[in-house]
Structures are given as structure tokens and as C-alpha cells.
Amino acid sequence: MTPEPPGDAPRDLLRVRGLHTQFVSDRGLVHAVNDVSFSVRRGEALALVGESGCGKTASMLSVLRLLPPHRTRVRADEVSFKGRDLLGLDDEEMRRVRGPEIGMIFQDPRASLNPVLTIGRQLTESLEVHLRLGRRPARHRAIELLASVGIPRPASRFDDYPHQFSGGMCQRVMIAIALACEPSLLIADEPTTALDATIQAQILDLVSELRATREMAMIWITHDLSVVANLADRVAVMYGGSIVETAGAQRLFDAPAHPYTQGLLASLPALGGEGRGRLTAIPGQPPDMTRLPEGCAFAERCPHAFDRCRRERPPLMPVGKGAPPGERRTRPGAQMALSAEIGARAACWWTG
Ligand SMILES: Nc1ncnc2c1ncn2[C@@H]1O[C@H](COP(=O)(O)OP(=O)(O)OP(=O)(O)O)[C@@H](O)[C@H]1O
Ligand code: SF4
Ligand SMILES: [Mg+2]
Structure with missing residues (x-):
């Protein structure tokens, strides 16, 4: 199991320890998530990054218990x-956590919105069910929320259907739905993928503002390191299904x-310019998740690999002495979250 520092448990909003997820597929068992551990504190923004297929979405869907049980082992x-303990909740109790307590924005907003329900109804449904608002107050609140996401x-768009909204608008609606019940934690899976830069910037501003005013924690899955730099x-x-550095x-x-991580950052142009900051491929291929190697999953692509790397899988180990106080950020809501742990950990024999 990958260790996190002891003594910080009471402040953790979400704690995940030793998570494993496997999919049953025609090609065999897909080892999508392998011994993943992390925690998120109140008001903290955690970014989850990595190449396509490395297990980001599967980790979050496992936490939310949204994977089909007959094809999945969690x-x-x-x-x-x-x-x-989320694993001990029954389905009804879990439904009361998803939405009101943990808001979600999924990877594809159009696929996540119901095409035969109006935008307004999709919002009021959640408000009526989870906050037990009557129809009129729910409508009023839904219109407020649509306004707050820009x-x-x-009021005049309330009765429109998703197909009458652009991709960026659907994204905003998804954010409004996710925020409707003022969750303590927002899990956003590639929420700004495929949006143009202006809309993406607007959405990031909006989320930062909501985070500051509501002290909401976030897990933000992204391929875009400029988003990470601005938000996390x-x-x-x-x-390869594991957290290799935090x-x-x-x-x-x-x-x-x-x-x-060094390879990812080295493949980037300087952050900050227009269209910059997206992860580009580093040489070689990610591992086949049905046949993960015994040792380090990165060994075939690693310029520092040596014999031990191919024999044993390295655990997450502390790296360096932790960040100096000057590195601590003071964004509203995040101070407490960052006070205890901002040192780095890496799963690597070479850096350990
Ligand atoms: N339902 C499924 N059945 C079989 N394999 C799956 C299923 N869902 C995901 N996988 C596999 O599990 C692994 C992890 O997938 P996951 O969707 O978590 O990746 P990801 O990091 O979110 O990638 P992306 O950045 O492309 O969204 C991949 O190898 C993927 O092919
Ligand atoms: S353990 Fe470290 S040095 Fe060895 S292959 Fe993996 S990443 Fe490279
Ligand atoms: Mg994904």
C-alpha cells in the first residue's frame, strides 16, 4: 500500500487507501487501478494527471461506486x-452522497445530460430530490445557478433541451448541476476538454470563485498542465494504474x-502561452494494462532504468525534505489543507 503521512486523518475529507480496480474484458483482466492511495482535505484542489488510459477515470468511478459490478472488481x-466508510453504505445511502455531498462533472457533458429532459428539469430534479425543495423554489434556485455559471x-433557456445548447453551454450546465447541492467535494473529469480557450478560461475562473466562496474541495482530472498550474x-x-508521484x-x-513526471514536463513548451501546457506524448508506449510488468511499469520508457526496476515495483517514498514555507499558497480555503503536507513522494528506486 502506498503510504501517506500519519497524523493528518481528521482533516481529510476523502481518504482512499489501497484501491484496486479491474475490468473483466475479452482481452483478460484489465488492471486499471493498482494500489492507489490519496486524500483530499477541505478546500483543497487536487489535480490528477497522466496519459490516456492510466486509470484516472476508473479511480474516481470506483470511489463513487459507479462502475457496473458484473464487469468490474473493486x-x-x-x-x-x-x-x-463509503464501501459500507447501501445503494440508497450512496445516492445521498453522490450529488449532495460529492458533485461530479463527467468527461463528456453531452453524454451525461439526459437528451429528453429540459436543462431546467435536470437541475430542479436534483434540487427537489436532494435538498427537498418545492417545485417553485427549485425553479428559482435553478435559474440562479444557470446565471452563476454564465x-x-x-430564465428563457430553462425549458431548452441539451441539443439546443453548445458544447460549452452543456459544460456549464453540468457544472451547475454538480454545484446545485453545494457539495463539499467536486470531482471534475476533464471538464474543459474540447472547449475553446476562452470558454475554458471562463469556466476555470468560475470554479475558482465558487471554490473560494464555498470552501469546496476538488479533484480535477486533466491532461492540461497549464490548468494544473492555475488551479491545483x-x-x-x-x-500504469498507479500514483507515481504526489x-x-x-x-x-x-x-x-x-x-x-520529468518526461511530461520536459515535453512541454513553457507554460503560460496561448495553447500551451498540454501534455504531449513522451517516447514509447504506456504498458498493456492486462499484462503489467512485475517491476516498475515505467521501466520500458525510463532513461534511468536499472535491473532492480524490472524485478520489483517501487512504493511511493518521500523525496527531498519537503517544500520551504515560501512555497505554501494562500488561496482562500486552502491554507489549512496545505499546512501539513506539501512534500513530494515518488514511486521510483532512482529518486528514492
Ligand atoms: N469498462 C471497461 N472495460 C474494460 N476496460 C476498461 C473499461 N473502462 C476503462 N478500461 C480500461 O482501463 C484503463 C484505465 O481507463 P481510464 O478510463 O480510467 O483511463 P483514463 O486515465 O481516465 O484515460 P483518459 O485520459 O483517456 O480518460 C484503460 O486501459 C482502459 O482501456
Ligand atoms: S523505478 Fe524509477 S528509475 Fe526505475 S524504471 Fe521506474 S521510474 Fe525509472
Ligand atoms: Mg478518463
Whole structure:
């Protein structure tokens, strides 16, 4: 199991320990998530990054118990939210956590919206069910929410269907639905993929503002490191179904420890310019998730690989002495979350 520092449990909003997820497929068992551990604190923004297929979505869907049980095997030592064991909840109790307590924005907003229900109804349904609002107050609140995510003339768009909205508008609606019940944690899976840069910037501003005013924690899955730089307090880098590095965002950019993270950052142009900051491929192929190697999953692509790397899988180990106080960020809501742990950990024999 990948260790996190002891003594920080009470502040954790979400704690995940030793999560494993496998899919039953025609090609055999897909080892999508392998011994993943992480935690998120109140008000903290954690970014989850890594190449396509490394297990980001599968990790989050496992935590939310949204994977079909007949084709999936999920086990974990711990998945707890506000101290409650999510794995022990029945389906009805879990439905009361998803939405009101943990908001979700899925990878494809159009596929996540119901095409035969109006935008307004999709919002009011959640408000009526989870916040037990009557129809009129729910409508009023839904219009407020549409306005808060920047939908122009929200009252007149209330009865429109998803196909009458652009991709960016659907994205905003998904954000409004996710925020409707004012969750303590927002899980956003590639929420700005395929949006143009202006709309993406608007959505990021909006989420930052909502985060500051509501002290909401976030897990933000993205391929885009410029988004990470702007939004995240802490970063977890995934490779081959495992977290291979965690660090404060600033520290990760300044001193990436794991060779995979170093490769990702080295393949980037300088952050900050228009259209910059997207992860580009580093040489070689990600591992076949049905046949993960015994040792380090990155060994075939790693410039520092040596014999031990192919024999044994390295655990996450502390790297360096932790970040200096000057690195601590003071974004509203994040101070407490960052006070205890901003040092880096990497799963690598070379850096350990
Ligand atoms: N339902 C499924 N059945 C079989 N294999 C699956 C299923 N869903 C995901 N996988 C496999 O599990 C692995 C992890 O997938 P996942 O969707 O979590 O990746 P990801 O990191 O979210 O990638 P992306 O950045 O492309 O969204 C991949 O190898 C993927 O092909
Ligand atoms: S454990 Fe070995 S192969 Fe893996 S990243 Fe470190 S040096 Fe490279
Ligand atoms: Mg995904």
C-alpha cells in the first residue's frame, strides 16, 4: 500500500487507501487501478494527471461506486468521506452522497445530460430530490445557478433541451448541476476538454470563485498542465494504474521527482502561452494494462532504468525534505489543507 503521512486523518475529507480496480474484458483482466492511495482535505484542489488510459477515470468511478459490478472488481482498504466508510453504505445511502455531498462533472457533458429532459428539469430534479425543495423554489434556485455559471438569459433557456445548447453551454450546465447541492467535494473529469480557450478560461475562473466562496474541495482530472498550474494546490501523477508521484503543485513544476513526471514536463513548451501546457506524448508506449510488468511499469520508457526496476515495483517514498514555507499558497480555503503536507513522494528506486 502506498503510504501517506500519519497524523493528518481528521482533516481529510476523502481518504482512499489501497484501491484496486479491474475490468473483466475479452482481452483478460484489465488492471486499471493498482494500489492507489490519496486524500483530499477541505478546500483543497487536487489535480490528477497522466496519459490516456492510466486509470484516472476508473479511480474516481470506483470511489463513487459507479462502475457496473458484473464487469468490474473493486477492492480497497479504505474509501471514506467525512469519516464515513463509503464501501459500507447501501445503494440508497450512496445516492445521498453522490450529488449532495460529492458533485461530479463527467468527461463528456453531452453524454451525461439526459437528451429528453429540459436543462431546467435536470437541475430542479436534483434540487427537489436532494435538498427537498418545492417545485417553485427549485425553479428559482435553478435559474440562479444557470446565471452563476454564465448562461445568458437563464430564465428563457430553462425549458431548452441539451441539443439546443453548445458544447460549452452543456459544460456549464453540468457544472451547475454538480454545484446545485453545494457539495463539499467536486470531482471534475476533464471538464474543459474540447472547449475553446476562452470558454475554458471562463469556466476555470468560475470554479475558482465558487471554490473560494464555498470552501469546496476538488479533484480535477486533466491532461492540461497549464490548468494544473492555475488551479491545483497538490498534484497526483498517475502511470500504469498507479500514483507515481504526489507533490504540491509548485513543487511538482519546480522539482519533478519521478522520471515520468520529468518526461511530461520536459515535453512541454513553457507554460503560460496561448495553447500551451498540454501534455504531449513522451517516447514509447504506456504498458498493456492486462499484462503489467512485475517491476516498475515505467521501466520500458525510463532513461534511468536499472535491473532492480524490472524485478520489483517501487512504493511511493518521500523525496527531498519537503517544500520551504515560501512555497505554501494562500488561496482562500486552502491554507489549512496545505499546512501539513506539501512534500513530494515518488514511486521510483532512482529518486528514492
Ligand atoms: N469498462 C471497461 N472495460 C474494460 N476496460 C476498461 C473499461 N473502462 C476503462 N478500461 C480500461 O482501463 C484503463 C484505465 O481507463 P481510464 O478510463 O480510467 O483511463 P483514463 O486515465 O481516465 O484515460 P483518459 O485520459 O483517456 O480518460 C484503460 O486501459 C482502459 O482501456
Ligand atoms: S523505478 Fe526505475 S524504471 Fe521506474 S521510474 Fe524509477 S528509475 Fe525509472
Ligand atoms: Mg478518463
